Amino acid sequence: MKLRQLMLSLCAAAGLGLALQAPAMAQANYKPEYKMSLVLGPAFPWGKGGEIWADLVKERTDGRINIKLYPGTSLVGGDQTREFTALRQGVIDLAVGSTINWSPQVKELNLFALPFLMPDYPAIDALTQGEVGKDLFAQLSKRGVVPLAWGENGFREVSNSKHPIKTPADLKGLKLRVVGSPLFLDTMTALGANPVQMSWADAQPAMASGAVDGQENPVSVFAAAKLENVDQKHLTAWGYVADPLIFVVAENIWNTWTPEDQAIVRQAALDAAQQQIAIARKGMTGDDQSQWKDLEAKGVQIHHLSDAERQQFVDATRGVYDKWKKQIGEDLVGKAESAIAAGQ
Incomplete structure (x- = not known):
């Protein structure tokens, strides 16, 4: 009798254990x-x-x-x-x-x-x-x-096949590939460029054929995609947005x-x-500038904006900034501005 009760208890315990495990087992499908x-x-x-x-x-x-x-x-x-x-x-x-x-x-x-x-x-x-x-x-x-x-x-830098970009006037009329973002279209239009929306898959053939004059992307993308081979000989480090x-x-x-x-x-x-x-x-900051140097060795002309040159671009896009600050949310943008200022 005692043996039978022991066996029943063990079976019950085993059944309870399986029941407890069942949700986890079902979840882990x-x-x-x-x-x-x-x-x-x-x-x-x-x-x-x-x-x-x-x-x-x-x-x-x-x-x-x-x-x-x-x-x-x-x-x-x-x-x-x-x-x-x-x-x-x-x-x-x-x-x-x-x-x-x-x-x-x-x-x-x-x-x-x-x-x-x-x-x-x-x-x-x-x-x-x-x-x-x-x-x-x-x-x-x-x-x-x-x-x-x-x-x-990374920070998105601008390149083109025509000439160096040092002032907003240098962007006038340039056909630049951009992603499908209304904010990017507004920014490039404010700077006098002609933004052309297309996927990255279509961008390189467009640059090779001359359908577009340039693009904006992080240096790591420029380097890995070998954009110097599609006539992107002029690169300006302006850090206008990051991604x-x-x-x-x-x-x-x-x-x-x-x-x-x-x-x-x-x-x-x-x-x-x-x-x-x-x-x-890597290779973008401090003592390690190797990414920039590698591109220069491949014949890419790089211009780093001075503070005064950068301010011209800031001024030219201020209307876009103010418009989109309202659309994004003034509280969120204000919090971001404060966080950046606190770290300066």
Whole structure:
């Protein structure tokens, strides 16, 4: 009798244990592969950040979460401005996305594209690593994605095939490729340029054929894409906007993972983002100016704006700044301005 009672107790305990585990087991019904969207592949700092993240996640989850990279925004036919919508619709599982590309759907992200808001790298950090960054993550969290970490595409410098750009007058009439952002169109128009909206996939052939005269992008993108080979011989370092990146997971995917794996993916994103920022800034600041020197060795003429020259561009775009400050949110922009000023 005692043996029978013992066996019944053990069976009951085992049944209770299985019942307690059932929700976790059901929750952990993982897909064999998760799709990560990227505009640029691992040859660029942007794509390298995605690759590092995917590798860390696979290693730290013992292969439970296997992520495949889809560069060139191939999951949305190369239209990078559709990436955020596709995340919300379940087409994309994870992304390392651009604040510029997502700004049409999340107006607050236009903050980083305000002309000449951020004078240097500490200013970027003051925003992304401070209260402003937290506020923006809160906005993203309301829109069906889980933001995990800030990365960086870098300050966007302007290049062209015609002549050096030292004053706003030098931009007059130049056909410049820009991303599909109304703020970028407003900024370039205010400077007298002729902005031409197109995807990055179309940009290089357009420069090679002369359909456009120039473009604006971080130096790391210029170098990796070898834009000197498509007649981009004149590069001006003006740092008019910066493009932070955001490591995110679609909320519908995030909710299928166990809390333990969520924690692993989050920490992997933070670690990958830290490495990615270091890669993006390498050779750009301080004693290490190697990225600039490498381009000069390839025949690219580089002009760094003086403070007085930069102020001319600031003045020429002030109307755009004031217009978009209202659209982005004066409180958010004011908080950003204060954070930058506190770090100067």
